[in-house]
Amino acid sequence: LPQASRLDPGLRSETVRRANLSVIVRGLHEHGPLSRSELVSETGLTRSAIRGLVGQLVDSGLAVEDRAVRLGTPGRPSPLVRLDAAATTALAFDIAVDSLAAAIVGLGGVVLEEVRIDRPRGHSSVEDVLADLAQLAAGLGDTRFPDPTMIGIGVAVAGVVRRSDGLVAIAPNLGWTNVPLGARLSVALGVAVPVAVGNEADLGGLAEHRRGVAVGVDDVLYVSGEVGVGGGLIVGGSPLEGAAGYGGEIGHMPVNPAGSSCRCGSTGCWETEVGEEALLTRSGRPRDAGRAGVDEILCDAEAGVAQALAALADVGSWLGVGLAGLVNILNPRLVVLGGQFSRIFPFVRDSLQAELERRALLAPRGLVRVVPASLGIDAPLLGAAELAFEPILADPAAWFGPRLGSARLATA
Amino acid sequence: LPQASRLDPGLRSETVRRANLSVIVRGLHEHGPLSRSELVSETGLTRSAIRGLVGQLVDSGLAVEDRAVRLGTPGRPSPLVRLDAAATTALAFDIAVDSLAAAIVGLGGVVLEEVRIDRPRGHSSVEDVLADLAQLAAGLGDTRFPDPTMIGIGVAVAGVVRRSDGLVAIAPNLGWTNVPLGARLSVALGVAVPVAVGNEADLGGLAEHRRGVAVGVDDVLYVSGEVGVGGGLIVGGSPLEGAAGYGGEIGHMPVNPAGSSCRCGSTGCWETEVGEEALLTRSGRPRDAGRAGVDEILCDAEAGVAQALAALADVGSWLGVGLAGLVNILNPRLVVLGGQFSRIFPFVRDSLQAELERRALLAPRGLVRVVPASLGIDAPLLGAAELAFEPILADPAAWFGPRLGSARLATA
Numbered sequence: 001l002p003q004a005s006r007l008d009p010g011l012r013s014e015t016v017r018r019a020n021l022s023v024i025v026r027g028l029h030e031h032g033p034l035s036r037s038e039l040v041s042e043t044g045l046t047r048s049a050i051r052g053l054v055g056q057l058v059d060s061g062l063a064v065e066d067r068a069v070r071l072g073t074p075g076r077p078s079p080l081v082r083l084d085a086a087a088t089t090a091l092a093f094d095i096a097v098d099s100l101a102a103a104i105v106g107l108g109g110v111v112l113e114e115v116r117i118d119r120p121r122g123h124s125s126v127e128d129v130l131a132d133l134a135q136l137a138a139g140l141g142d143t144r145f146p147d148p149t150m151i152g153i154g155v156a157v158a159g160v161v162r163r164s165d166g167l168v169a170i171a172p173n174l175g176w177t178n179v180p181l182g183a184r185l186s187v188a189l190g191v192a193v194p195v196a197v198g199n200e201a202d203l204g205g206l207a208e209h210r211r212g213v214a215v216g217v218d219d220v221l222y223v224s225g226e227v228g229v230g231g232g233l234i235v236g237g238s239p240l241e242g243a244a245g246y247g248g249e250i251g252h253m254p255v256n257p258a259g260s261s262c263r264c265g266s267t268g269c270w271e272t273e274v275g276e277e278a279l280l281t282r283s284g285r286p287r288d289a290g291r292a293g294v295d296e297i298l299c300d301a302e303a304g305v306a307q308a309l310a311a312l313a314d315v316g317s318w319l320g321v322g323l324a325g326l327v328n329i330l331n332p333r334l335v336v337l338g339g340q341f342s343r344i345f346p347f348v349r350d351s352l353q354a355e356l357e358r359r360a361l362l363a364p365r366g367l368v369r370v371v372p373a374s375l376g377i378d379a380p381l382l383g384a385a386e387l388a389f390e391p392i393l394a395d396p397a398a399w400f401g402p403r404l405g406s407a408r409l410a411t412a
Numbered sequence: 413l414p415q416a417s418r419l420d421p422g423l424r425s426e427t428v429r430r431a432n433l434s435v436i437v438r439g440l441h442e443h444g445p446l447s448r449s450e451l452v453s454e455t456g457l458t459r460s461a462i463r464g465l466v467g468q469l470v471d472s473g474l475a476v477e478d479r480a481v482r483l484g485t486p487g488r489p490s491p492l493v494r495l496d497a498a499a500t501t502a503l504a505f506d507i508a509v510d511s512l513a514a515a516i517v518g519l520g521g522v523v524l525e526e527v528r529i530d531r532p533r534g535h536s537s538v539e540d541v542l543a544d545l546a547q548l549a550a551g552l553g554d555t556r557f558p559d560p561t562m563i564g565i566g567v568a569v570a571g572v573v574r575r576s577d578g579l580v581a582i583a584p585n586l587g588w589t590n591v592p593l594g595a596r597l598s599v600a601l602g603v604a605v606p607v608a609v610g611n612e613a614d615l616g617g618l619a620e621h622r623r624g625v626a627v628g629v630d631d632v633l634y635v636s637g638e639v640g641v642g643g644g645l646i647v648g649g650s651p652l653e654g655a656a657g658y659g660g661e662i663g664h665m666p667v668n669p670a671g672s673s674c675r676c677g678s679t680g681c682w683e684t685e686v687g688e689e690a691l692l693t694r695s696g697r698p699r700d701a702g703r704a705g706v707d708e709i710l711c712d713a714e715a716g717v718a719q720a721l722a723a724l725a726d727v728g729s730w731l732g733v734g735l736a737g738l739v740n741i742l743n744p745r746l747v748v749l750g751g752q753f754s755r756i757f758p759f760v761r762d763s764l765q766a767e768l769e770r771r772a773l774l775a776p777r778g779l780v781r782v783v784p785a786s787l788g789i790d791a792p793l794l795g796a797a798e799l800a801f802e803p804i805l806a807d808p809a810a811w812f813g814p815r816l817g818s819a820r821l822a823t824a
Contacts (some may be wrong), residue, residue, distance in 0.1 A: 005453075005454045005455075005456075006439065006442075006443050006454060006628075007435055007436075007438075007439035007443070007451075007454040007455055008435045008438070008439070008455075009435070009455060009456050010431075010432045010435050010436075010455035010456055010457035010461070011423065011428045011431050011432055011435075012456065012457060012458075012461075016423045016428055019422075019423050020422045020423055023419055023420045023421070023422050023423075024419075024422075026419075026420070027418065027419035027420070030418075031418050031419070039419075041417075042417045042418060042419040043417075043419055043420075043421060043422035044417075044421050044422055044424065045422035045424060046424075049422070049424075160773060160775045160776075162775070169774070169775035170773070170774065170775065216418075218655070219654050219655045231741070233741075235647055235652055235654075236650065236652070236653070238648065240647055240648070240652075240742070241648070241743070242631050242647075242742055242743020242744065242776065243630070243631045243743050243744060243745040243776075243779050243780075244743060244775070244776070244779055245743070246743040246773070246775050246776040246779075247741065247742055247743035247776075248741065248743075249740040249741065249743075249773055249776070250740070250741050252736075252737070252740040252771075252772075252773055253665070253737035253740060253741060254667055254733050254734075254736060254737050254771055255666055255667070255669065256668075256669060257667065257668060257733055258670075264773055265770070266736070266770060266771040269771075321666050321669055322666075324664075324666060324678070325664070325665035325666050325737075326741075328661040328662070328664040328665060329643070329645075329659065329660065329661065329662050329665060329738075329741070330652070330654055330659055331653070331654020331655050331656060331657070331658040331659035331660075331661075332654065332655060333655040358677070358678060359664075359666055359678040359681075360664075361572060361582070361658070361661055361664055361676055362581070362582065363572045363574070363581035363582065363656070363658050364572075364654065364655075364656070364658040364659075364661070367655050367656055367658075368655075
């Protein structure tokens, strides 16, 4: 007999109940409160099945039923079911180039508390960052840490991350190589809940898909422009991770092999043509002028300064070149420009579109729209919370029982 | 109430039975005959559930149970369950640049009959191609056409295909634009079974994943090198289609924006550096020397002719440039070089690998292997059969009943 199963698992009565609980919890998490009638019509399950499943979610403390409300439809009013954001929470962190952030997010996606502090650019020791994160977290919530409602921790980091164990293979802006961030954060915070780590662009894309401009769109290319350029790809409704979670490094797609050297060791990566440094140097500024330098360029552009407009147009053209390739490869319905790209969008739109028209195949190009992101700087932080919630969305029943019971007692 | 359901459908007892039938049929189709004991251990379903489900498959004529065989394991021998390849078949076509092919493939992936004829390169009218395909199909199987066992038709075509309805948006080598190939083939063949059309590289990748060198690998990049260069991407175990099935046009990723003009209207697409014409011109041959010209280059290379070796090494370098970008974007576990690329593989391997080392990020590069394809010229044809089988794999129960019953009578 084979070692590992080659077939998909079959569905047994117990797995069916768990799968249906997952459909309901994921639905409420992504779409907000729904009436029992809506749950019946949207899932195709019977009224009595929904009653039973919702009852289990209420008993476990994951959901609450509000007093029945009339929805303007005929018939008896149907009780409104919502997740209890205060009873089940995730702690989210964002380790960005210019800032560190922490938030407590309730199941259902409600941001209960959030704090963000600037950090100086450049290399930081892992110890320093962990200490800063612990301090941020301790300032959130009530005086007890960890809060007993917390079921998991999600971390967004500007680096290449192995999803299985939260190893940061490389984070050039932090100066990190092979840092077991998930394990070290568990130790630093002294918590037993799972810690999931993801790349900031992957998680920014996930957040825009769940909570932002890409809600309801199954094929999305999120392009994050910070110092580095990263991508968060949604393919057929799910994040593209690749073999180990390293997928989405679109900033290191070679677009100009005779071009400038890249931090990654290659030359002519997309990032070298569209990243922050490319914009700064094209506008005659020092390459390390940072976010303040970009602010100046945007001011100049508003005032009609030719060099700033030309630098932005040039970045726009190269954005269009790379996007054309990605549109041909991935056939997305929506391209979402995040980070700095959403700020410069009005000034790069025309030159971007011109290259896209010239280089993308007619068929996929005709289906795609390019829009700025809607969640701003918080997208990776919100995506980190989504990552932390994923296990409870996939199998809510695994969270019934003693842990949740005690959490409810503790917060009662 | 919403128009379209925002939630995933719930699982009801009827959908559970159908889903479990799908797990079994897909398992037998992809992995070959399995004993009832193996089905129990691999699906996690009970012995009695497997007995019931297998009984339904046997009653419907999809599967047969062979006499119990001893598997070298203790205990009672367990009957071996296999799909009945002769009772349920697909008709597959391949419209390639240099040839047309047709095959009858049995459920389970058994090629029952196959025929391939050369076609002259260049533009062909849709009418001519349809007539040729009809003639090929009529020569297969017994004298009746359509064969009553045939449940669907799959077509691979060297073009950009909208998956939902088989519209060929553009097929540059055939000279086709906006050809409703699926509908026209149904009419030309006078059949009522579904016709599914896919891009040849997408289907080549699917075949290598199901039947070839990439079996069991969840993240695969299949690169098809014919006159054009296309990709078949497997992401998390499933084909990447994108919003409309146009995904995978990796040949039109801009790698050298100052480079040569491409058939697509852009400049410096990957195809202009690694396609057949690039190899031919680099070796001093006419760009239209075709497959015979490539044969000559390979002969020269075997004999150590410097110009041929240099041309191949140059193509290898550019292969490595593009693959580095794709490895960074997709984090595949396996890159499969198909079509002409599998033939030239021994002569491009070193220069390809050197650029890949130089340009791919360390983390994803460390996980990926580059191998030649194993199914040769037949990969798209086999993938077309897989496409035709997909509906019966996804929901075998929908095929129980009158149609299969009469098919069995007709072939009895």
